[in-house]
Amino acid sequence: MVFLSVMRQVGFRFTGTHRGPDKFWRRRRFFKMTAHFVGRKRNCFRIAIKYVHRAMVFATKDRKLRKETVRDLWETRLEGACMEHNFTRKLLMDSLSRHNVLLNRKSLSNLAIWEPRTFQSLMNIAWVTAAQERIRGADGLGPAPKNVFVPQIEDEVD
Amino acid sequence: MSAVKRVQQWASFARVWHLFDARWQNPFDSGVLIAKYLKGLYKPLYGAQSLCGDHVVVINCRHVALPGNEWRKRVYFHHATYPGSQTWTPAWEMHTRNPVMVMKKAVYTSMHGNLQRRHTMMRLHLFADEEIDPEIAPRISNVIKQIRPVPERLDLMPEEKVKSFPQIADLDKDYVIPELKEYPNWESKFRKMKKEGKKK
Numbered sequence: 001m002v003f004l005s006v007m008r009q010v011g012f013r014f015t016g017t018h019r020g021p022d023k024f025w026r027r028r029r030f031f032k033m034t035a036h037f038v039g040r041k042r043n044c045f046r047i048a049i050k051y052v053h054r055a056m057v058f059a060t061k062d063r064k065l066r067k068e069t070v071r072d073l074w075e076t077r078l079e080g081a082c083m084e085h086n087f088t089r090k091l092l093m094d095s096l097s098r099h100n101v102l103l104n105r106k107s108l109s110n111l112a113i114w115e116p117r118t119f120q121s122l123m124n125i126a127w128v129t130a131a132q133e134r135i136r137g138a139d140g141l142g143p144a145p146k147n148v149f150v151p152q153i154e155d156e157v158d
Numbered sequence: 159m160s161a162v163k164r165v166q167q168w169a170s171f172a173r174v175w176h177l178f179d180a181r182w183q184n185p186f187d188s189g190v191l192i193a194k195y196l197k198g199l200y201k202p203l204y205g206a207q208s209l210c211g212d213h214v215v216v217i218n219c220r221h222v223a224l225p226g227n228e229w230r231k232r233v234y235f236h237h238a239t240y241p242g243s244q245t246w247t248p249a250w251e252m253h254t255r256n257p258v259m260v261m262k263k264a265v266y267t268s269m270h271g272n273l274q275r276r277h278t279m280m281r282l283h284l285f286a287d288e289e290i291d292p293e294i295a296p297r298i299s300n301v302i303k304q305i306r307p308v309p310e311r312l313d314l315m316p317e318e319k320v321k322s323f324p325q326i327a328d329l330d331k332d333y334v335i336p337e338l339k340e341y342p343n344w345e346s347k348f349r350k351m352k353k354e355g356k357k358k
Contacts, residue, residue, distance in 0.1 A: 073205065081202035083194070112202035119202075 074105035081112035087123055091137055095129035096122065098153050124148045170203065173281075174212045175297040180261055181218040182308045184225055189264035192216065195302060196265070196278050213281045214302070215294055220257035220286040224249060234263065257286040 027045050033055065034041060034048045041051040078089045096103065101122070103111075112119040124145045130138035133153065159167070176195050180188060194200050198210035224232065232249040252259050262284055269275050283294055290298075312320065329335075 076199060077202050077204050080198075080200045080204050083200045084202070109202065116202075 071105060074109045077109040078105060078112065081109065081116075081119060082123065085120065085123055086141060087127055088137065088141075091130045091135060091141075092123060092126045094135055095126040095133065098129060098133065099125065099150075101125075125150055129153070171208070171210060174300055175294070176212055176214045176300045176302050177298045178214055178216045178302045179218055179304060180216050181221040181304075182223045183305055185222045185261045185264035186225075186268070187305050189261070189266075189268035191302065191305065192265050192282070193268045193278075196281050197269075211278060211281055213283065213297075215283045215285070215290060215298060216261060217285045217288055217290060219261040219284050220253075222253075222261055224260070229253070234259075258284040 030045070030049055030052050031043070033052050034043075037048070037051060041047045075089065078092070082089050082092055092108075093105075103122075108119070108122075111122070125148065127138075127141070127144045128148045128150045129135075130141075131144040132150065178188065178192060192214050195212050195214050198204050198212060201210055204210055229250040230248060233246045234249065234252050235244065235246055237244045247255075249260055262279075262282070265282055266275070266279060269278065283291070285291070
């Protein structure tokens, strides 16, 4: 019998030869996942395995949910950023897309935090566009910012 | 982190104190607005977990204006957990007892019922009239714009302004101008009615 490493040797602790995966190492794979649990679901395999399966189900579901939550956060942040200037997020996104400015929620909210002047100038463009194009909801905002010149949007002809 | 950056961090997460004048404002609309400032929803770096909520000082809560016949129809429910201890207090009565309560409840109900709500409410400071606590007053650094303009009352206008207003037609000699009287004491009247109702 040849042991190439210490680790192999552990598997053959009690039985000379055996078939299938070793019980200890198989369980250890799951116990790694329960390391941060509290109570018996951390150390007792019978209980731990149930909670590992449950945790994996949650992880699968939340992979999708997390994207939605982060997107919601960007939206609330953008709303807050627009609220500082008495503007609205929907009008901002609508008028920027009409100009083919394809900045998404993530980059816009990042701009609002780290480059507030850039964000404000984008918002000014959006505001003037909203007033020119008479986008719904632009009337109640008050006068559009002055000294901002935005070209008229031409209708697309197929 | 350099010293400059550290100060920047303090500055961005410092609590700002806002002032809101509730005179002639709808408390239910202004509650929604105030809640945004209490939670810090008006900031681009808002996060539910980060401590970015601000303080809001509301003055003139006594002079709040409820829409329609809300003063009579709106009822505040309270239950002291003992059987039969439930009470329904109309808004006008609540307002006479505690002039701040209508505004407080309006802000409270405008937020979702989660564990954070009561802590958020601790940052709301309500005052019945224009006088503010002298400890709080010097901290205020921003004024929240009122939702609607406060109308000018005819009986409080200076006489010269009323007289100088252009009149379209002259009034008849027999025309009687009704005098503005104070409102009758509704509270005592309603209490009497309640007592009489109980006797029956």
